[in-house]
Amino acid sequence: MNRFAHVTGWGMAAPDRVLTNDDLAKMVDTNDEWILSRTGISERRIAEPGESTATLAVDAALRALESTDINAKDIDLIIVATSTPEYIFPSTACIVQDKIGASRAGAFDISAACTGFIYAVNMAAQAIRTGSIENALVIGAETLSRFTNWEDRDTCVLFGDGAGAFVLQSSDQPGGVLTCVMRSDGSGESLLSLPAGGSKLPASHETVDKKQHTIQMNGREVFRFATRVMASATREAVSLASWELDDVTWVIPHQANMRIIEAAARGLRMPIEKFVINLSRYGNTSTASIPIATCEALESGRIQDGDHLVLVGFGAGLTWGALTLEWVLPERKISRAARRRRAILVFLARVRSFVRRLRRKIEGLIWGTSSNDPI
Ligand code: COA
Numbered sequence: 438m439n440r441f442a443h444v445t446g447w448g449m450a451a452p453d454r455v456l457t458n459d460d461l462a463k464m465v466d467t468n469d470e471w472i473l474s475r476t477g478i479s480e481r482r483i484a485e486p487g488e489s490t491a492t493l494a495v496d497a498a499l500r501a502l503e504s505t506d507i508n509a510k511d512i513d514l515i516i517v518a519t520s521t522p523e524y525i526f527p528s529t530a531c532i533v534q535d536k537i538g539a540s541r542a543g544a545f546d547i548s549a550a551c552t553g554f555i556y557a558v559n560m561a562a563q564a565i566r567t568g569s570i571e572n573a574l575v576i577g578a579e580t581l582s583r584f585t586n587w588e589d590r591d592t593c594v595l596f597g598d599g600a601g602a603f604v605l606q607s608s609d610q611p612g613g614v615l616t617c618v619m620r621s622d623g624s625g626e627s628l629l630s631l632p633a634g635g636s637k638l639p640a641s642h643e644t645v646d647k648k649q650h651t652i653q654m655n656g657r658e659v660f661r662f663a664t665r666v667m668a669s670a671t672r673e674a675v676s677l678a679s680w681e682l683d684d685v686t687w688v689i690p691h692q693a694n695m696r697i698i699e700a701a702a703r704g705l706r707m708p709i710e711k712f713v714i715n716l717s718r719y720g721n722t723s724t725a726s727i728p729i730a731t732c733e734a735l736e737s738g739r740i741q742d743g744d745h746l747v748l749v750g751f752g753a754g755l756t757w758g759a760l761t762l763e764w765v766l767p768e769r770k771i772s773r774a775a776r777r778r779r780a781i782l783v784f785l786a787r788v789r790s791f792v793r794r795l796r797r798k799i800e801g802l803i804w805g806t807s808s809n810d811p812i
Contacts, residue, residue, distance in 0.1 A: 442562035442573075443613035443765055446604030448500025449732040450493045451482040451597075451719065458594070465590040472594045473717075477695025481597025481720030484580045491523040491532040493600035494578035497728075498537050501574065501602035509537045512604075513570035515544040516561055518553025518577045518724040520631070520753065521584055522546055533576065542574070550629070551691050551752025553577060553724040555617065555760050558603060558748070562614035565607045576602040577724030584631055586651035595693070596652070597720035601728020612765035616677035618670055618758055625662065625755035628655045663697045663751045668704030670759035671749050678761040681793060682707060684745050687734065691750030692716040692726040701749070713739065723752065742766045 457480045458469035472478055484493070494517055502509060517530040530544035549556040554577035561573035578600035585593050605614070632638055633649035644650060667690060675682055688711055690698050695716055702709045713734045722729060727748050734740045744764040751757040 438609055439611070440566050440568055440607050440609065441611055441613045442565035442605050443608050443610070444603045444762065445606045446501040446503075446505035447602065447728070447732050447735055448497045448502070448504060449599065449601040449725075449729045450496035450500065451599040451722075451729070452484045452488055452493070454483045454485055455480050456483045456597075461594055464587055465593060467590045467594055475694075475696070476595060476720075477698075477714075477716050478594065478720045479717040481718075481722075482599055483582045484598045488580070488598075489523055489583075490519055490521050490578045490580045490600075491529050491536070493580065493598065493725075494519075494529060494533050494576045494602070495536045497578065497600035497602040497725075498533055498574055498576055501604050502537070505604050505606070507572055507604070507606070509539040510541060511572050512537075512539040512542045512574050514561060514564060514573040515539060515542045516547055516557040516573065516575050517544075518547045518549065518557040518575070519579055520548060520550050520553070520723055521579045521581055525634070529578065530576075533574075539574070549619075549621075549752070549756045549758075550754050551693065551721070551723045551726065552619075552750045552754070552756040552758045553752070554601070554727045555748055555750050555758040556619055556756075557724075558605070558614060559617035559619060559758075559760055561605050562617075565605055568607075571607045573605045574602060575605060576600060577722075577726070577728050579723045579725050581652070581721075581723060584651055586648050589648075589651070591656055592652050592654050595721050597722050599719055599722040599725040599729050601725045601730075601732055603728060603731075610765060612763035615761045615763055616674050617760040618673045618677070620666070620670065620757050622755045625658075626753075627653075628658050628662070628755065629653070629753035660694065660697065662755055663693065664700040664704070666751050666757040667697065667701035667749055670751075670757050671701070671705055671747050674747060674749070674759035674761045679794065680745060680761065684789075685711065685747050686744035687711060687713055687740060688747045688749060689713045689727055689730050689734070691721075691752070692719065692730055693721045693751075726750075740764055 528546040581596035633644035749759040
């Protein structure tokens, strides 16, 4: 029996405290017009003293679980993607495991910077599809504000705090997570990093004085890299799913910069309206940005049953990746009529896709161009 990994629950958490561009203009030499026009960001959320990556992750996880028909004890695996963990060790995932009472779950963190959520969803989906687990909780959570140099206008305007979580469950119903591409290029390690606090540069008075415990970034180079990989990763994941770009209903990109998202849309020749964007209200929340954007799109009813989604991101490492997902709501969440409508929509989409591939194959035979697509 084929097993599929479906997203059956989702939840997000963001601190209440809002830091606007005007607030930042009182802290560094910047202004609302510059930040908005160069990044698309208007405000971001900042963790209060009692909040941390784990507390945000726990809140998002509990909300995600509430939206499913399973409870914490049914979770087999918890993966937290984060670049701002609670500690170097133990993992933030273990803290979440304890706080939510997931007594049967294995738990670990993934460090793939802002691409981490895509990597983590793919890892969980693979474990479900191979049959080694039934239910997984995947969380992207960050408190980047704790690692921001609030005197550096190049970086402090960009980042925000938050968390988003997916519950993934095994099902024999086709759909869910379909394909994923994960890429990296460590030669870009210095373009975006948090240099101190690890084994190379343990904390010392010197590292603190030099502000090496805060984010260091070459913005222009990261911008260039991001505009290059967003479109290519999307194309690769879409092609692996045997979709065409036209088949994609929504692209949910990492929310780093509006100009990067616009460049990706241009590169893919896709209308910007197909991109889920909430960057202006949260800034760049790293691993949390894709699940937070997905949660908001689901809650506003934009993502519908049968939609074809692409999640695509990039970040420090350098890392980048894209994942395709056929959004199929769990049976219990939809009415009988909606289920029938969904079955018809999914069937028609598959027929359309088959006809397109068949046409390409026939054209290939007639014109002698090669097509390796399996029909
Ligand atoms: N307010 C006002 N001026 C600022 C500023 C700010 N917050 N930050 C930088 N500037 C200034 C620069 O000092 C520079 O001044 P100069 O021309 O006198 O030297 C000028 O604005 C232009 O700087 P530049 O770096 O060329 O701006 P940019 O258009 O490349 O935008 C970023 C800067 C950071 C917004 C952009 O490079 C970016 O988004 N890069 C990707 C970053 C990213 O996404 N990181 C996370 C990846 S997960």
